[in-house]
Amino acid sequence: MRWLRPLVAAVLLLVGLAAAAVLVTRSRSRSTAPVEVPGTPEPTPVPAYLTLFFPGPDLALHRERRLVAESPPTTQRCAAMVLEELLAGSQEGWASPFTWPASVGAVFVTSAGNVFADISPPPAGHVQGTASEVGLVYSAVNSVVASCPGVARVQLLFAGRQVESFGHLDLGRPLAARPDLVAP
Numbered sequence: 001m002r003w004l005r006p007l008v009a010a011v012l013l014l015v016g017l018a019a020a021a022v023l024v025t026r027s028r029s030r031s032t033a034p035v036e037v038p039g040t041p042e043p044t045p046v047p048a049y050l051t052l053f054f055p056g057p058d059l060a061l062h063r064e065r066r067l068v069a070e071s072p073p074t075t076q077r078c079a080a081m082v083l084e085e086l087l088a089g090s091q092e093g094w095a096s097p098f099t100w101p102a103s104v105g106a107v108f109v110t111s112a113g114n115v116f117a118d119i120s121p122p123p124a125g126h127v128q129g130t131a132s133e134v135g136l137v138y139s140a141v142n143s144v145v146a147s148c149p150g151v152a153r154v155q156l157l158f159a160g161r162q163v164e165s166f167g168h169l170d171l172g173r174p175l176a177a178r179p180d181l182v183a184p
Contacts (some may be wrong), residue, residue: 045070050082051146053182054094055135060183061142062094078148079115080107086143097139098122099132105160111150114174115144121158133167138178145177152176 033065053061066085072078073086083104089096098119105118117140141154153174155162 003006047071050085051143052082052086052090053139053142053146054086054090054092055097055131055139056094056183057182059131059135061135061139061181062092062183064090064092064094066091072148075109075115075148075150076107079105079109079117079144079151079154080157082143082147083107083117083119083140086139095135099137105112109151113150115148115151115154116157116174117144117154118157118160133169134181137166137169137171137175138181141175142177142182 023064036039048068050063050066050068052066054064056062059123068081068085072081075085086096087102087104100122101120102122103120108116110116119140137156140156144154145151153172153176156166156171158166162172164170
């Protein structure tokens with residue numbers, strides 16, 4: 001029986017060494033595994049106000065402040081958002097400058113602060129009269145310039161094309177805002 005004691009001791013020693021090896025391997029694998037770091041939290045949207053202009057019965061443009069859920073991150077997105085809000089119509093009862101089911105297409109911004117915005121064109125003969133033309137064009141121009149920092153001028157494109165004129169208005173170049181058309 002004396003020979004059994006060293007055998008039991010050897011078996012226990014081997015089991016102990018095996019257990020220690022397993023523990024060391026586990027601790028090493030845990031320490032070399034990448035530590036999970038929580039991702040960067042999504043920024044909380046910050047509401048913003050846009051300044052929109054709608055034509056009134058007095059032929060002037062009327063200012064309407066519109067709260068939007070999130071401040072546009074870029075000038076390009078700001079201009080598109082302003083035009084989309086104009087297309088949605090007034091919340092204060094003013095006339096819509098777009099009297100057909102229009103949509104906003106591509107919007108581009110140049111380094112000089114000019115916005116080029118594509119709008120679906122009106123049906124032939126749909127916009128008639130100088131007042132309607134001025135109301136439509138300068139509702140868009142004044143709204144984008146007033147709401148989007150850094151924008152100096154706006155050129156409207158229809159169906160992706162530059163048009164030289166829109167009725168009585170020259171649209172062959174980007175237009176600056178016309179504060180003289182805004183009601184006091």
